[in-house]
Amino acid sequence: MSLSEALLAGASPAELAAAPLPAEFLAAHLRAEDQNIFDGVADRDVRKTLHVGPVPMPELAPDEVLIGVMASSINYNTVWSATFEPLPTFGFLRSYGRQGGWAARHDQPFHVLGSDAAGVVVRVGSGVRHWRIGDHVLVSAACVDDQEASVQHDGMLGEHQLAWGFETNYGGLAHYTIARASQLIPKPPHLTWEEAATVPACAGTAYRMLVSDRGARMKQGDVVLIWGASGGLGAYAVQLVKNGGGIAVGVVGSERKAEMARMLGCDLVINRAEIGIGGDDGADPERVVEHGRALGRLIRRAIGEDPHIAFDHVGRSTFGVSVFVVRRGGAVVTCGSSTGYQHHFDNRYLWMRLKRIIGSHVANLQEQVECARLFTQGSIVPALTELYPLDGVGEATRLVQLNEHLGKVGVLCLADRPGLGVTDPERRARIGEDRLTALRAFGTRSAGQEDPA
Known part of the structure; x- marks a missing residue:
């Protein structure tokens, strides 16, 4: 039995350990030779640069684990990578590789x-202490050097912190991946593989931005403005605000997205068209103030007060408005x-x-574990709406x-169908299948199904 077959069959740790490692595996990757493919092209269509095919299996470092990836998900940094903007990520790999030693493996003419x-540990390095073959895990996108002093205070402060799968090679859109043991999070046992794979990057990031004492330090009753409230980050931000006793004000770009934001629990949903935000208005100081005043009026009319916090990941088109619209003493977290x-804003x-501007990036391991615990409790549910096979x-x-x-x-990797990976069906039943899958109604397709269109 091959290792992949053993994983799908739910083999024991001993059987997984005995199964031979494949010499290569299927992965979504870029090719260095394509870096100039979009020169002079207006539409940098990612479908032209994302290849799915075999890549060689890397050797495992002492502090790493090899994971059989059952499912993954799409983050915006994959768009950046596949469009080679703002910089080709092969530059990141070369820079990392110049550190030498185990880092040199990442400098390849391909980038996974x-x-x-979300997946199963199938091999552990000689220096790994707390994880075993057969463990079900999630992978945090924060790849940190645990020998740096600053990391002992906060993993995200490390000088050599890298975004895994973006600034490193061998990311999660593949049948196998390598990660440091310090990236691993216990998988919530009631979630399917595809649901669990949506958690670390977006939910962990939103948790640090809003809840952590290193973020906005949201408290009960805080009014929180959430840009893109129906997206991956926004869908988790809304839930975290409501779970923490806050008041969620969501801004979205369509009525369909507004419907989802309301289902998530937004106390107020505003369509961007109501305040005229669009294009490159973020670079025009007069338009920024105009939009800010219009948004402030809408929020005060419905909620009665200005936002304490603006949750901003959109950037140029919204940041100036965020700075303007939060109340005196408020915070913009980005x-x-x-x-x-x-970004352009009126500093007055x-x-x-x-007011305060707070920079935030992914989450440290403790924050990731605390966030995953909320899923295990049923306080937060997956934001999965769409599901594709790896070749899609x-x-x-x-x-x-x-x-x-x-x-x-979401993206199914080794998992050959949705719904696998649940090891605590009783907890799933208590939380409720309908609640866990409610957002699927906002998708247009599922893996293995024809597009409704």
């Missing part, structure tokens, strides 16, 4: 992508810039009203590139 994974990195509204990763990523998705887009 993916910053999420983890990304999908519409552009150059920041310094004279004592180009279409899955294109959906995210065009912002036509809602929630999280």
Whole structure:
């Protein structure tokens, strides 16, 4: 029996250990030779650069584990990688490889992508202490050097912290992946593989941004403005706000997305069209203030007060409005810039009203474990709406590139069908199948099914 067959058959740890490692495995990857393919092209269609095919199995470092990936999911950094913007990620791999030693393995003419994974540990390095073959795990996207002093204070402060599957090779959109033992999170036992694979990158990031004492430190009753409230990050942000006793104000771009934001529990949902945000208005100071005043009026009319926190990952088109609209002493917490990195805002509204801007990136391991615990309790549910097979990763990523998705887009890897991986069916029944899968109604297709269109 091959290792992949053993994983699908639910083999014992001893059987997994006895199964031979394949010399190569199937993975979604980029090719270095394609880096200039989009020169002079307006539409950088990710389907042209995302390849699914065999890559060689890497050797395992002492502090790493090899995971049979049952499912993964699409994050926006895969769009950046596949469009080679703002920089080709092969530069990241070369830089990492120059460290020498085990890092040199990552400098390859291919780049296996993916910053999420749920699967089974199939091999452990000689220095791994707390994990065993057969363990069911999630992988945090924060790849940190645990020998750096700052990491002992907060893993995300490490000088050599890297985004796994984006700044490193051998990511999660594959049949197998390597990760450091310090990236592993116990999988919530009641979730399927595809549900669990949507958790670490987006839910963990939202947890640090809102709940952690290193983020906005949200408290009960806080009004939280959430841009993109029906997306992967936003869907988890809404749930975390409601679970923590806050008031969620979601901003979305369509009525379909508004419907999902309401289902998630938003107290107020605003369509961007109501305040006129679009294009590159974020670079126009007068338009920023105009949009901020319009948004503030809508929020005060419905909620009665200004936001304490703005949850911003959109960037250029929204950041100035976020700075303007939060109350005196409020906070803007940001983890990304999908519409552009150059932000424009009127600094008077920041310094004279004592507001704060908080940079946040992924989450440290403790925050990831705390976040996963909320799923195990049933306080937070997966944001999975779409599911694709691994050979459909180009279409899955294109959906995210065009912002036509809602929630999280999942990808089945070694798992040959949805619904596998549940080891605590009683807990799943207590939480409720309908609740756990409610957001599937906002998807357009499932793995192995024809598109409804």
